[in-house]
Amino acid sequence: xxxSTLIMIVLALTVGAYVLxxxxxxxxxxxxxxxxxxxxxxxxxxxxxxxxxxxPALVVLTIWSAFESSVxxxxxxxxxxxxxxxxxEARVGLVLSQIQNIGLGTIDGSELPDxxxxxxxxxxxNASSQFGKIALTIVIAILGGGYAWLRTSPALRARPQxxxxxxxxxxxxxxxxxxxxxxxxxxxxxxxxxxxxSVPVFDFVFGTKWSPQIAIRADQVGSSGAFGAIPLFVxxxxxxxxxxxxxxxxxxxxxxxxxxYANSRVRSVVKPLLEVLAGIPTVVYGFFAAxxxxxxxxxxxxxxxxxxxxAESALAAGLVMGIMIIPFVSSLSDDVINAxxxxxxxxxxxxxxxxxxxxxxxxxxxxxxxIMGGVLLAASRAIGETMIVVMAAGLAANLxxxxxxxxxxxxxxxxxxxxxxxxxxxxxxxxxxxxxxMLFITTLLLNIVAMSIVKRFRExxx
Amino acid sequence: xxxxxxxxxxxxxxxxxERMNARLKQRYNRERRFKAYGIASISAGLAFxxxxxxxIFSAGIPAFQSTFIQxxxxxxxxxxxxxxxxxxxxxxxxxxxxxxxxxxxxxxPDVTGRNETRALMSLISTASGYTxxxxxxxxxxxxxxxxxxxxxxxxxxxxxxxxxIDRTLPESERRVSDLExxxxxxxxxxxxxxxRFNTTFFTRGDSRDPETAGVWGAVxxxxxxxxxxxxxxxxxxxxxxxxxxxxxxKNRLTEIIxxxxxNLAAVPSIVFGLLGLAVFINFFGLPRSAPVVGGxxxxxxTLPTIIISARASIRAVPPSIRDAAMGLGASKMQVTLxxxxxxxxxxxxxxxxxxxxxxxxxxxxxxxxxxxxFIVDIPQGxxxxxxxxxxxxxxxxxxxxxxxxxKTSAAIMVLxxxxxxxxxxxxxxxxxxxxxx
Numbered sequence: 001x002x003x004s005t006l007i008m009i010v011l012a013l014t015v016g017a018y019v020l021x022x023x024x025x026x027x028x029x030x031x032x033x034x035x036x037x038x039x040x041x042x043x044x045x046x047x048x049x050x051x052x053x054x055x056p057a058l059v060v061l062t063i064w065s066a067f068e069s070s071v072x073x074x075x076x077x078x079x080x081x082x083x084x085x086x087x088x089e090a091r092v093g094l095v096l097s098q099i100q101n102i103g104l105g106t107i108d109g110s111e112l113p114d115x116x117x118x119x120x121x122x123x124x125x126n127a128s129s130q131f132g133k134i135a136l137t138i139v140i141a142i143l144g145g146g147y148a149w150l151r152t153s154p155a156l157r158a159r160p161q162x163x164x165x166x167x168x169x170x171x172x173x174x175x176x177x178x179x180x181x182x183x184x185x186x187x188x189x190x191x192x193x194x195x196x197x198s199v200p201v202f203d204f205v206f207g208t209k210w211s212p213q214i215a216i217r218a219d220q221v222g223s224s225g226a227f228g229a230i231p232l233f234v235x236x237x238x239x240x241x242x243x244x245x246x247x248x249x250x251x252x253x254x255x256x257x258x259x260x261y262a263n264s265r266v267r268s269v270v271k272p273l274l275e276v277l278a279g280i281p282t283v284v285y286g287f288f289a290a291x292x293x294x295x296x297x298x299x300x301x302x303x304x305x306x307x308x309x310x311a312e313s314a315l316a317a318g319l320v321m322g323i324m325i326i327p328f329v330s331s332l333s334d335d336v337i338n339a340x341x342x343x344x345x346x347x348x349x350x351x352x353x354x355x356x357x358x359x360x361x362x363x364x365x366x367x368x369x370x371i372m373g374g375v376l377l378a379a380s381r382a383i384g385e386t387m388i389v390v391m392a393a394g395l396a397a398n399l400x401x402x403x404x405x406x407x408x409x410x411x412x413x414x415x416x417x418x419x420x421x422x423x424x425x426x427x428x429x430x431x432x433x434x435x436x437x438m439l440f441i442t443t444l445l446l447n448i449v450a451m452s453i454v455k456r457f458r459e460x461x462x
Numbered sequence: 463x464x465x466x467x468x469x470x471x472x473x474x475x476x477x478x479x480e481r482m483n484a485r486l487k488q489r490y491n492r493e494r495r496f497k498a499y500g501i502a503s504i505s506a507g508l509a510f511x512x513x514x515x516x517x518i519f520s521a522g523i524p525a526f527q528s529t530f531i532q533x534x535x536x537x538x539x540x541x542x543x544x545x546x547x548x549x550x551x552x553x554x555x556x557x558x559x560x561x562x563x564x565x566x567x568x569x570x571p572d573v574t575g576r577n578e579t580r581a582l583m584s585l586i587s588t589a590s591g592y593t594x595x596x597x598x599x600x601x602x603x604x605x606x607x608x609x610x611x612x613x614x615x616x617x618x619x620x621x622x623x624x625x626x627i628d629r630t631l632p633e634s635e636r637r638v639s640d641l642e643x644x645x646x647x648x649x650x651x652x653x654x655x656x657x658r659f660n661t662t663f664f665t666r667g668d669s670r671d672p673e674t675a676g677v678w679g680a681v682x683x684x685x686x687x688x689x690x691x692x693x694x695x696x697x698x699x700x701x702x703x704x705x706x707x708x709x710x711x712k713n714r715l716t717e718i719i720x721x722x723x724x725n726l727a728a729v730p731s732i733v734f735g736l737l738g739l740a741v742f743i744n745f746f747g748l749p750r751s752a753p754v755v756g757g758x759x760x761x762x763x764t765l766p767t768i769i770i771s772a773r774a775s776i777r778a779v780p781p782s783i784r785d786a787a788m789g790l791g792a793s794k795m796q797v798t799l800x801x802x803x804x805x806x807x808x809x810x811x812x813x814x815x816x817x818x819x820x821x822x823x824x825x826x827x828x829x830x831x832x833x834x835x836f837i838v839d840i841p842q843g844x845x846x847x848x849x850x851x852x853x854x855x856x857x858x859x860x861x862x863x864x865x866x867x868x869k870t871s872a873a874i875m876v877l878x879x880x881x882x883x884x885x886x887x888x889x890x891x892x893x894x895x896x897x898x899x
Contacts, residue, residue, distance in 0.1 A: 163795040170705035177722040187740030250503040257500025281823030283852040356496035384730020386826035
């Protein structure tokens with residue numbers, strides 16, 4: 001029986017428990033003078049019965065399913081004779097699949113008596129685990145339902161109890177954010193630690209040569225396996241800097257015009273149009289950058305007589321990325337400009353300043369912390385952006401700040417290292433997680449700083 | 463005598479006035495320039511948007527048409543090497559490409575030699591053999607007879623007809639040789655070429671041949687992925703928002719949750735891909751490339767967006783509603799579920815649709831969990847290997863064939879179409895249910 005069928009059975013039992021619990025409360029109330037004698041409405045008695053039937057059973061089922069395979073595998077491996085005791089990770093997988101195949105009867109196990117025995121054990125464990133899971137789940141569901149049945153009485157405070165359960169569920173849902181963060185940290189941290197066991201941290205953070213191909217044969221050419229991440233950091237910062245050079249002036253001036261000069265009709269048309277830029281998927285920008293912008297940039301600079309302009313220049317990717325984050329900068333600046341109190345503006349006008357003088361000398365200084373926060377958030381977005389650089393920037397890890405050359409970024413390397421076949425014991429795959437850790441830490445710090453600046457700025461004028 | 467100093471003062475006043483006027487003019491000019499910068503930045507943004515859309519749409523429109531060639535196909539048992547068309551075993555080994563080759567040679571009798579024959583075959587889609595096979599499988603009686611069929615042309619022929627391949631270039635720089643051009647012109651002149659709406663593009667999965675590649679597989683993959691995302695992120699997001707807005711006490715845990723949600727909203731999407739790879743695929747052993755894993759990853763990614771917008775719409779419900787319900791004796795939970803939630807729901811739905819639109823356009827985390835695979839079949843369920851629209855765009859943009867540029871642009875048009883629909887829905891919902899208290 002599939003787990004999904006089992007879940008369906010539990011759900012059916014739950015619905016049944018709801019109906020029975022509801023009926024029972026009505027039935028119990030009848031001799032006392034109707035349901036007005038119940039503490040709660042009959043529905044809540046039904047719901048409590050459903051909670052008792054469904055939740056313990058589903059919790060048990062989840063725990064059983066989560067540990068089923070590892071417990072069985074552990075038992076089977078422990079049952080093997082001592083000659084199998086110290087196998088490498090890859091060999092263990094191989095032996096296990098052999099055992100599985102023997103257990104299923106697809107391989108003849110007569111030549112490998114140890115494994116054949118283990119295969120039998122595996123098959124019997126699987127069968128008993130399957131039976132145990134089904135039996136235990138259904139028994140717990142019925143026991144829970146029975147308990148709810150016995151508990152149901154007119155004095156039972158069914159509604160407060162049910163509301164407590166619901167509140168617990170709401171709390172659980174809101175803690176998913178914490179679990180996600182923990183999950184991210186653990187998943188990148190563990191693999192990064194494994195990576196740093198083979199490549200020293202110092203070589204990774206301060207090395208200037210990046211060439212993640214590991215030689216399969218000793219005499220292979222061009223596969224040195226160097227993991228110095230400096231070229232990636234420089235490339236990332238170069239592209240992000242170009243993007244910010246485009247996005248900050250354009251976004252800021254758009255925000256100023258829209259919030260200070262434009263009338264409400266212009267604003268109601270232009271603002272959504274600018275936000276369309278933020279709604280376009282990044283893969284579309286990447287396609288545009290690679291197909292249209294990159295040749296344009298190359299032709300332009302070759303036209304004014306410059307040599308060595310790469311077809312995958314940092315400039316093309318940076319320009320397109322900058323345009324992508326214009327609405328991001330402009331909507332954040334818009335918020336902070338609007339948060340500057342009008343009394344400051346009126347004071348400035350009263351002294352005879354023009355509108356632009358007021359904006360430049362009064363509104364900007366007042367809004368500066370908020371704008372800085374917005375710029376930092378935009379920077380974190382530019383650093384973490386993947387698709388534009390994957391499609392328009394190169395793979396060559398050049399250590400250069402020349403925007404006309406091809407550079408590569410942290411995100412490009414993560415994507416290229418992890419797309420395709422992976423082996424989780426080679427430094428090449430693990431390097432992606434180390435880069436992911438760097439990326440996560442950098443953007444996290446940027447975000448925390450930016451958000452605290454923005455928050456303090458908001459409080460200043462509230 | 464008194465004239466003299468007065469004149470001096472007057473002169474000074476005039477000079478000052480002139481200086482003031484000049485300065486005022488300068489200041490007003492600066493004002494105009496500043497305003498012009500604002501207009502210029504907005505125009506730059508909008509101009510870029512226009513250029514982007516025009517470039518992609520003009521590149522994509524040719525992909526909605528495909529060319530068909532009229533051919534007299536003879537189901538010759540000798541050419542197919544079979545004698546009974548109702549026997550599936552024989553049909554499996556029959557040489558349908560040979561039948562296509564024979565009918566092409568019959569159309570151009572002066573073609574001889576291997577190279578010329580191969581060039582002629584290259585003008586017709588490699589899928590033609592399958593078309594003939596399907597035709598014969600349905601009507602086994604056709605064996606030994608001949609009929610006129612419209613067969614799909616190769617993508618190169620498409621490119622010649624829509625002008626992407628420049629005929630004026632010298633032959634060595636062109637993908638299509640002079641000889642092939644004469645055949646194409648011959649077909650064209652006698653009306654044996656027909657340009658039709660490309661239904662293949664909307665009904666098939668991926669393919670290595672541009673003329674038989676379609677987006678339907680990716681659309682279905684996107685659909686399954688989004689169903690998983692919606693089914694998980696909407697209830698969880700709404701529940702979390704209700705807790706944080708209505709029930710959460712002001713304590714350390716609440717603070718940690720809020721900081722986490724705000725941070726997750728700004729974590730790069732590729733990091734969520736790393737999480738999905740390490741946790742869902744390596745730790746829990748879920749299948750690679752499956753919509754269910756993609757949906758889980760996108761759920762975690764869109765949850766912060768949904769929670770933040772849901773909280774905003776709960777906050778927009780005025781406290782008087784809560785007080786009134788409370789005054790009538792409702793419990794806190796009843797107030798929330800019976801009164802606040804229904805009023806906040808339209809706003810929550812709007813936020814969720816926008817979150818879904820974001821999830822639909824997301825590519826990077828799905829690359830990490832292996833949804834970037836070459837998948838011909840239309841996925842049938844949540845655990846089948848699948849790809850999604852933006853990833854399909856990425857895969858095609860990497861293909862060397864020239865015709866894939868049009869296909870990529872067309873796939874982007876489909877993607878943008880879905881996004882526009884979702885955003886339109888969100889706007890309409892907001893218009894219909896927006897309430898000022």
